[in-house]
Amino acid sequence: MNPQQAWQATLGQLQMEMNKASFETWVKDAQLISVEGSDFIIGVPNAYARDWLESRLTATVQRILEGLMGATPAVKFIVWHRDEVDMPEEEVPEESHQQAFLRSGTSTINSRYTFDNFIVGASNRMAHAACMAVAESPAKAYNPLFLYGGVGLGKTHLLHAIGNAAQSRGLQVLYVSSEEFTNDLINAIRSHTTQAFRERYRNMDVLLIDDIQFIAGKESTQEEFFHTFNTLHGQDKQIVISSDRSPKALVTLEERLRSRFEWGLTVDIQPPDLETRIAILRSKAERNNKEVPYPILESIARLVQSNIRELEGALTRVLAFSDLSGMPLSPQLVHTALADMLPNRTHLDSSQVLEVVASEFGISLDELVGRSRSREVALPRQVAMYLMREEANASLPQIGEALGGRDHTTVMYACEKVADMIERDDRLRRKIFAIRERLYGRATVMA
């Protein structure tokens, strides 16, 4: 496969895995400009797309290319114009989809995302309840509602669900990402239409603003958003904000905005447990009129743990794989179909796993491989064994050796115990997610 073909295949894969709006807005126009050494140079039309792709998709694109080409390329996104007209870097896209929606008066709410098709589990129960309360009594229950959590865990879904419910009761609702808010503002300033911009945003009954983390550090956008917020809040209009982190963790956010974000209710969404992941897959399969046996759903849910968008993509992929190959659905087929969706294990070695586990649990490497059997070190040691097996593909004797000469049956017991605990113990599951994220950078997180 030549690089151009690999890039086209990567675009195809991203289209399958990402939501349509994000793909169309950010990825569709990305082109392979050149390959320099092992670097894939990808041209995108503006600086916003470059930043978005750089922060969210670099690891994913690398992983896909690696699966296709065998080698690990570096991926660089640059601002590039097909006609090579010399435009400034900060060029703003002509008109975002969002603005087209706004001008044409079309709803910005996606009818596909409702409360009905949102699966509730322990990880999102609070967030779901808060969103239902807000949808039932806008500006009365919690204002603002601040929703935060990792990538692909359902924040956008819940925002639209509130939007759909409010809209069906005749309220004026606007959903916008903070990037679109920024672009819209810049365009309004350029075209001297800030008054119209303000009216548009400040005449809403419900403003749903997604991914607020992107306005951190952008002073004039924060300033404008501050006034929009005050106007709406002062008129008892509902504001719902989503973010990938809590208000406190938005370090470059102005204090006056941060404190306002905390006026109402702040709720988080955690990665779903196994049971919820299976329920989500089942519901998606049913919506697509596919009958998928439980063991298949379970093996997909076990393989894809941290991101619901990725989970849905995995199901689509398994079903497509089975259709195309004519092979019946089986756990083996799941593994084959998803082989390159999984983080590449051969690149990790056991010592990396040991280091990250020790640091994440706050113990020293010596303690981790030492003789002590106190719970403070025994659990991290078992987690290290489990992760060396799962992530570094090490054999039982190799693991025993690396952890101070332990017997392979001890290792086997530890791996089973941790696999079992992950399903029952939320804190441990989160810890292991954190370790995996550190081991793979953002590779476990799909945009």
Ligand SMILES: Nc1ncnc2c1ncn2[C@@H]1O[C@H](COP(=O)(O)OP(=O)(O)OP(=O)(O)O)[C@@H](O)[C@H]1O
């Ligand atoms: N509890 C759930 N039940 C059913 N589907 C869900 C649930 N949570 C998420 N999804 C689905 O997972 C996909 C990703 O969710 P969504 O886009 O809302 O994530 P997000 O948290 O907004 O991610 P990002 O950080 O990328 O903005 C969507 O297709 C959504 O419908």
